[in-house]
Structure formats: C-alpha cells, structure tokens
Amino acid sequence: MAAVVFGRPGQVVYTAAALAHQLRNCAKTPTAAVLAWGAELPTGGGRATSGARRISDRLQELGVPAKPCGRLVGVALGCDADQAAWVAEKVWDNAPEIPCVLAVGGPRPVAFDRHLSRHCLAVLITAPGEPVAVTALATAELASKVAKVATVKPLPAAARMLALTAMGPGAPLRELAVQAVSAA
Numbered sequence: 001m002a003a004v005v006f007g008r009p010g011q012v013v014y015t016a017a018a019l020a021h022q023l024r025n026c027a028k029t030p031t032a033a034v035l036a037w038g039a040e041l042p043t044g045g046g047r048a049t050s051g052a053r054r055i056s057d058r059l060q061e062l063g064v065p066a067k068p069c070g071r072l073v074g075v076a077l078g079c080d081a082d083q084a085a086w087v088a089e090k091v092w093d094n095a096p097e098i099p100c101v102l103a104v105g106g107p108r109p110v111a112f113d114r115h116l117s118r119h120c121l122a123v124l125i126t127a128p129g130e131p132v133a134v135t136a137l138a139t140a141e142l143a144s145k146v147a148k149v150a151t152v153k154p155l156p157a158a159a160r161m162l163a164l165t166a167m168g169p170g171a172p173l174r175e176l177a178v179q180a181v182s183a184a
Contacts, residue, residue: 007125
C-alpha cells in the first residue's frame, strides 16, 4: 500500500510520518516507510524496532539509503527526480508488506507521475491563505491519477515531533488511512 503527501518542505515529512503510522495501524503492520523528496528526514521517533531495522537492512543491501527510526523506515531520496523515482520504486517493490508514504516537498516532479497510479491516496497540505482555485486544480489533476485525493491543514509545530512517533496526531489522517486500507 502506498500513499503520497505533497506540501512545503518544512511540513510534508511530518504529515507523511503521521499518515504512515495511521496506515500502519490500519493495515496491522509493525512498520511503515516514509520516502522524502525535497524535504529532509527529521531525527527522532524513538529507538528503532526490530521490524524497522530488518526492513532498513534489506533496503540498504539493495543500495537504498534507508534508516530505521522508531516504527518507521526513513528513506532520503536524492535531489535528482529520475533517480529518486527509481529508488522509490525499489522500496515499493522490495518492501510490499508495509505501507510506504512518499513525501514530496515542493512542486511535483514529472518523474513521479508514472508512479502515482500505485498510490491509493494522495494528500495535499494546504497552506493558510492559499488560493482555493490552486488547490482545486491540483486536486482535480491528481484525481485522474490516484484513487483518493484529500486536503489537510499543516500540522501545528507542537504536533510535528509527535508525528514521528506512534502517538502522533491522527484524527483527520486516521479516517483517510481507514478509507485507503479499505480500498486497497
């Protein structure tokens, strides 16, 4: 199961981590992965679980820059969009038993378009004051490529570090995860 989150670089990874935890809970898997492009993976999230270490080790053997962090496996995708799409595909193909959430910080690169159909959910983080027409256009365009598209507000600063843990913020993302798991 795969999902994608689009947003600003300083916000997208936290929402992606919170969504990954919600998908992990709904799918009843011990771990999930967050793949970050255009945004840095934060540190934190607690001591790595054995499941996260095992999947991280498997991906590292394939040359994927994976790092276990709590119940999550973080993958920092490089700057080159084509290379990043190739690494993301390696993760999806070699860790199919866990939910994978792609965090895209900034404009969506064309290289990711061919992979959007494998995502059951796309989430757009809408910034306060962002024109409604821009959000509607992005949502409509993604709806032709992904089964479900939703918008969420950015996580408050206090909730961002919690997003890295299994106790992270969840209410709006929990419902999206339940719908995504049901549709998968």
